[in-house]
Amino acid sequence: MGNVESVAAISVDGVSVGHGGLPLLSGVTFSVAAGEILAIVGKSGCGKSTLLRVLVGLDRPMAGAVRVCGMNPAEMLRMGGAMAAKTYGVLFQDCALWTSMTLLENVLLPLRNYSRNGEEEIRNLAKFKLALVGLEGFENAYPHEISGGMAKRAAIARAMALDPPILIFDEPSAGLDPCTAKQIDKLILQIRSICGTAIVLISHELGSIGRLSDRVAFMDVETKSMRPIAKLEEMMVTAAADSALRDFFGDRPTRQAALEGFGHET
Amino acid sequence: MRVVFSGNWKTAKLPSVRSCAEELEFHSPSKSIEMDALPEAWDSRFVAFIFALQKLLAENGFLAKLEKFPTELRGLMGLAAKGSDAERRREVSQPQTTTRHAQRFAIGERVQFLGSMVKGILLFCQKKTSVRGTGFGRLLRQAGFESLPIVATVSFLIGTILGFIGSLQLERFGAAIFVADLVAIATVREMAPLMTAVVLAGRVGAAFSATIASMRTRGEIDALSTFGISAMDFLAVPRVVAMAAMTPLLCVISVLVSTGGGMAVAIPMLNVGCLQYVHESAASVKFGAFCFGIGKSVIFALIIAPIACRSGMICERTADGVGRATTRAVVNAITAIIVADALCDAMAARLRI
């Protein structure tokens, strides 16, 4: 990549998130540099998706500060959000495709609003993005006419529509068969290496975390806090001494097998 | 103390957990109860029963020991007991409703809503709005063309009703031809704007509210905001403008159809000529009255659409919430229309329109 960014793509400092005044996670601190992939893992219900809403500015943190490209995301949305749209793309866990529009229109809408190029060009761009996630030929399908995994992929295409410098994905490969999941993993790696995109990846798939992530942030339900960020291999090693990590990553042989299976391909 | 569960627990009627626990607590000499299961047959009902029993006993300080239970059964119980989420769930879900309540009734929030809506409408009408792809044409069709049959039907029937009542009364005074005046003035000033608005509130207002509410429930509005597309500018403003544009047109059509309805009754009943009726109708309606009627219909549209959109935008994120939002939209809109109508009439009386 070469150029060292002076501001981190995302920096999260001492953030608490929760619902109804009670924190689910507190003291979450990390930063993601341009071109880096950070995986956020943790048990189901530990607050990952809640944290995502804070990262993208839909909710305000209960404490602490979030900066995306040096700006407060909640403020970015409040000020109109054009800045936010060009800064990050989001894949929600439940996809949140616009159900009264076709897949093509879903990808087109952000382009229509922010791209200065002609209609034909943005249509081609939108079709290309859909083809990237393997949805060529489904441009005119409505979200209720496609499967869960296809919806996930369409939502990934929509998140990438504006080629933002930051992508935030909530479980991109959930509900996909291993083969398609691998294709999505490859796509994520390619986006990163072509555009130098910073990617936050919430995931449960150890395999894809191993293939994709540079570092891993583990959220612990019991202590409602984040373990120190580390590479997956390091985290696997610490897992021997940490019961929460051990529960999550499995016992020693499983971890070993998983580690060997990754075969980093960058 | 030792308790043995035997017999067929698949078909048996289960005793109440509470009474069972009370009995055990009453008879048990110590705080520890050993349980032994030798059931001929059991299914998850039995496991659920034991699970609830153990929990209830634990709440009162008794320990139910299940070592002698079949391993599969203990396995299931173990899985159920592991669900530590229950504790957090209880913590989490309490203080929510009050904030939501407070939010819904805050006056400041309403003023803000109106402010950004007015701003959005002004920008939209000057074509300076930043959002594109709102499907405005479809909204125009939904608010206008698709509402035409029902508006026409209702208007025609209202016209016949007015014509019928008018004919019965005026015929007695030998003033049959004035039925035309009665029907024309009543529809232009009152019935056309009011009935159009009521029909649109039920048809279009409900649809607006349900659409926006279900988008909110599915997180589609959140997705819009992350793309910097505000729900106000993208969803609410085009709907309000579409309705404000189409309602006066529908109102004019309603006037014409109502007159036709009145005529359809009056001509056979009273022996007046068709041309004579039309002429009389046209002569009776002053330009001011016509403008008053049309103006009212625009005002009504500007009441219905924002109420419907706001109701959708603040809905609770459940299927019931969508239903309630729709009901609220229609009820509030119709009430507000009637109040506004009364105010407009009072003002018109003052100004002698």
Ligand SMILES: Nc1ncnc2c1ncn2[C@@H]1O[C@H](COP(=O)(O)OP(=O)(O)OP(=O)(O)O)[C@@H](O)[C@H]1O
């Ligand atoms: N709108 C809400 N109101 C109240 N509590 C909520 C709400 N949404 C989620 N929660 C609670 O917050 C907790 C965390 O939810 P969240 O969706 O962030 O989990 P998660 O880590 O994304 O889990 P998963 O891996 O299953 O997606 C859950 O225990 C849930 O009960």
Ligand SMILES: [Mg+2]
């Ligand atoms: Mg989640």
